[in-house]
Amino acid sequence: MPRHSLRTRSKKRLSVPLPGGGKTIHYRKEKPKKAKCSMCQRSLAGIPRSVPSQLGKYAESEKKVVRMFGGQLCSSCLQMLLKRAVRKMF
Numbered sequence: 001m002p003r004h005s006l007r008t009r010s011k012k013r014l015s016v017p018l019p020g021g022g023k024t025i026h027y028r029k030e031k032p033k034k035a036k037c038s039m040c041q042r043s044l045a046g047i048p049r050s051v052p053s054q055l056g057k058y059a060e061s062e063k064k065v066v067r068m069f070g071g072q073l074c075s076s077c078l079q080m081l082l083k084r085a086v087r088k089m090f
């Protein structure tokens, strides 16, 4: 039976083959899902897949895309919205 701290379904189990033919289980922490664009649901580039406690290790520029709506919209959706807004003005 695994340790008490490993008896949780929040950790991923990985079956690892051993040299003698047997196998053992390795436990991995589950990563959060990729950040998605709120309009088209495409995964965003430049946003790390990390838990908030680990995000403190990153520099500010490594955590987000420096653009308006950086961590929320993908570049093509933002481009479309900006074009629409400008065309509405005139």
Ligand SMILES: [Zn+2]
Binding pocket: 037, 038, 039, 040, 041, 042, 073, 074, 075, 076, 077, 078
């Ligand atoms: Zn999008």
